[in-house]
Amino acid sequence: MKTSEPKSNVISTETFPPLSISSWRHRHILDLDDFTTEEIELVFEIADAMAEILTREVKKVPTLRGKTIVNLFYEPSTRTRSSFELAAKNLSADTISLDASKSSIAKGESLVDSLCTLQALGADVIVMRHSQSGAPYLAAQHTNTSIINAGDGWHAHPSQALLDLYTIRSHLGKLDNLKVVIIGDIMHSRVARSNIWGMSTMKTKLTLCAPATLLPKGLEDFINKYQLPNINIEPKIETALEEADVVMPLRLQMERQQSGLLPTLREYIQLYQLNKHRLSLAKPNALVMHPGPINEGIEISSEVAHGVQSVIEKQVTNGIAIRMSLFYLVTGGKKNEA
Amino acid sequence: MKPDLLIKGGRIIDPSQNLDKISDLLITRGKVNKIQDNDTISQSKSLPVVDASGYIVCPGFIDLHCHLREPGFEDKETIVTGTQAAAAGGFTTICCMPNTNPPLDNKASVDYVKCKAENEGEIRVLVIGCITKSRQGKELTEMYELAESGIIGFSDDGEPVANSRILSLAMEYSRSLGLPIIEHCEDKNLADGGFMNEGWVSTRLGLKGIPAVAEEIIIARDIALAELNKAKLHVAHVSTKGSAQLIRNAKEKGISVTAEVTPHHLTLTEERVMRSPSDKNKYLVYDTNAKVNPPLRTKEDIDALIIGLNDGIIDIIATDHAPHTSVDKMCEFGLAAFGISGFETALGSLMGLVHNGQIDLTTMISKLTTEPARIIGTKHGELGTLKVGSQADITVFDPNKEWIVNSQSFFSKGKNTPLDGYEFKGKVMASIFAGNIVYKDESIKIDGNNE
Numbered sequence: 071m072k073t074s075e076p077k078s079n080v081i082s083t084e085t086f087p088p089l090s091i092s093s094w095r096h097r098h099i100l101d102l103d104d105f106t107t108e109e110i111e112l113v114f115e116i117a118d119a120m121a122e123i124l125t126r127e128v129k130k131v132p133t134l135r136g137k138t139i140v141n142l143f144y145e146p147s148t149r150t151r152s153s154f155e156l157a158a159k160n161l162s163a164d165t166i167s168l169d170a171s172k173s174s175i176a177k178g179e180s181l182v183d184s185l186c187t188l189q190a191l192g193a194d195v196i197v198m199r200h201s202q203s204g205a206p207y208l209a210a211q212h213t214n215t216s217i218i219n220a221g222d223g224w225h226a227h228p229s230q231a232l233l234d235l236y237t238i239r240s241h242l243g244k245l246d247n248l249k250v251v252i253i254g255d256i257m258h259s260r261v262a263r264s265n266i267w268g269m270s271t272m273k274t275k276l277t278l279c280a281p282a283t284l285l286p287k288g289l290e291d292f293i294n295k296y297q298l299p300n301i302n303i304e305p306k307i308e309t310a311l312e313e314a315d316v317v318m319p320l321r322l323q324m325e326r327q328q329s330g331l332l333p334t335l336r337e338y339i340q341l342y343q344l345n346k347h348r349l350s351l352a353k354p355n356a357l358v359m360h361p362g363p364i365n366e367g368i369e370i371s372s373e374v375a376h377g378v379q380s381v382i383e384k385q386v387t388n389g390i391a392i393r394m395s396l397f398y399l400v401t402g403g404k405k406n407e408a
Numbered sequence: 409m410k411p412d413l414l415i416k417g418g419r420i421i422d423p424s425q426n427l428d429k430i431s432d433l434l435i436t437r438g439k440v441n442k443i444q445d446n447d448t449i450s451q452s453k454s455l456p457v458v459d460a461s462g463y464i465v466c467p468g469f470i471d472l473h474c475h476l477r478e479p480g481f482e483d484k485e486t487i488v489t490g491t492q493a494a495a496a497g498g499f500t501t502i503c504c505m506p507n508t509n510p511p512l513d514n515k516a517s518v519d520y521v522k523c524k525a526e527n528e529g530e531i532r533v534l535v536i537g538c539i540t541k542s543r544q545g546k547e548l549t550e551m552y553e554l555a556e557s558g559i560i561g562f563s564d565d566g567e568p569v570a571n572s573r574i575l576s577l578a579m580e581y582s583r584s585l586g587l588p589i590i591e592h593c594e595d596k597n598l599a600d601g602g603f604m605n606e607g608w609v610s611t612r613l614g615l616k617g618i619p620a621v622a623e624e625i626i627i628a629r630d631i632a633l634a635e636l637n638k639a640k641l642h643v644a645h646v647s648t649k650g651s652a653q654l655i656r657n658a659k660e661k662g663i664s665v666t667a668e669v670t671p672h673h674l675t676l677t678e679e680r681v682m683r684s685p686s687d688k689n690k691y692l693v694y695d696t697n698a699k700v701n702p703p704l705r706t707k708e709d710i711d712a713l714i715i716g717l718n719d720g721i722i723d724i725i726a727t728d729h730a731p732h733t734s735v736d737k738m739c740e741f742g743l744a745a746f747g748i749s750g751f752e753t754a755l756g757s758l759m760g761l762v763h764n765g766q767i768d769l770t771t772m773i774s775k776l777t778t779e780p781a782r783i784i785g786t787k788h789g790e791l792g793t794l795k796v797g798s799q800a801d802i803t804v805f806d807p808n809k810e811w812i813v814n815s816q817s818f819f820s821k822g823k824n825t826p827l828d829g830y831e832f833k834g835k836v837m838a839s840i841f842a843g844n845i846v847y848k849d850e851s852i853k854i855d856g857n858n859e
Binding site (some may be wrong): 098103179180182202203210211222224260286295296387 | 600617692693740743
């Protein structure tokens, strides 16, 4: 592989990119729990090159020409699905997006059968979103196609965690020894779970802040079991926010209140909403992030969501670069595996 | 013509008679005729002989808790395949739960299962009837008529009787029948549709957990109601340390409570859901074959259950054999059915505990024979014993034979086991029901003219 040319130039050629991916070992991207620091850095390096493409007038390179990427979404999604779709198109892959609620799946076809069909149709990568935790693992067991987990139940959302880390890194220049605070519905959050792995690996300090009813019951045991010294739990938001470099409130779904986990939204807003006053408790230029979609006025006030410290839109743009990087790596990695 | 059979040279262990010696056992016309020291039983030429040297010969195992799925779910299991599987697991008497379709909540349904089992089954099938109509927890079944039809207990298994008043009435109304109320102890509100034990593994996997207290709170309630109503309570599939403690306290107070534990709750932990020792895959697994209700718990729970078993706090071992089709299991974890196909791995699992010194052989056998027989009573004959004159229901097993579990060779239609590929030491060599050999290992040779 050629390595002499600068990154930004080689992308325009079909041999893009000459970065060393020969050591890439992930056929699937299921979670970040099995990623090393070097692998996450490699994803970022390639994402940097991809981000450059996104600044061009013609945002398209022929890298994945002839590859077929299927977006298989069992759960409604606008942002993640569009992001993966654009990422694939920018790399010239052929894409199909399947809304599982409108296909044969709605007629009772099993997940494994659906995947085998997609494999037989020639899919090279299947991007999968599913409301059931572990569904992409079932998929990975039963197909040879690369599976990218675009969110499974409460379990994992690796591309989101990568774009979160990437966004932090691009704004603050590093990841280690930063303090990130994730606030809100940790229990049901795949974003939080993937960030636990990603941030642990990158030595970022992560504080999880939520009322006890929105924390997973086994969280402390889990942290001890896996010896994750950088992960802390702090139910009091004012304490959690001290010295924070990044603050990330999570979407609070209305049904959490209906199922009794919270007495009222009003009290949640009073106790946990990221507003201007609370943000002032963090470091002066702390970044405000959100995995979206936002419930403005619930977990975050409008002025903070759209304030100068907010990099929420930047996250969305970075998401495309990260997903282009992942497509590139899993398709390239596959060749090496054979 | 009831068969004759000689079982030669085995180590006969019968806890009902405190018997443990190497002897011959002669079956005449389907009944135990005599147990005598080696070579003292004269052999007529036509008498078939099982050479049991090196093997354990004990009363046929009794399973107080299984699901035969018939009527209604014949794709999961039938009485034919279920009894074949049970026989292969060393069981000669099994008690089936009434969560069929239609449920066994009236005499006609119970008679249907009994009749089918008598005609098609290989072994004795006893029936458990519902506590409430359609297992809805609202109205009591006709408990007296059910009792007359020969059921051995009442249960809405799969569901607890959620309404405490209804359960209390069931205990009170049925008290004079002397049959146990067998409760599936689970507070469905606390369990809240969970899929596995609540703890670090459920957090790791992002799966909704079922807390231990969901089981314990119902056991505590049921014990209180049993005390109030002077009823016989049998707690199905105990899975937590706290449950064992509650039952211990109740027994110390003299409340009439018995309890069972399954082989899987004695041997597997919640970690089995995410990791399979036979799987070289570097990724996590979400193994639906380890999805069972109550869920697999922790090492601490297992330790407490084993202590309870040895102390007599937990009276019996029952399989909760719950066969399912591959379609029920080869799907997303949250959508998969709960249950483990347990007949054919029970002895192998339990012998692991024996070989590790966690329970002794005689205790294991009594928990599978004498003790469940005590809960069933004598209405169906004397069960779980090799006393002279009793029906010759006998299990012969090799405590040291090594084998590898292969679910595809199960007699059960349910291949749903988390133990596929596990290496076990201890295997059923023959199951004898009323003197007939209903299962034998391929390596067993029967001398004589009658198999």
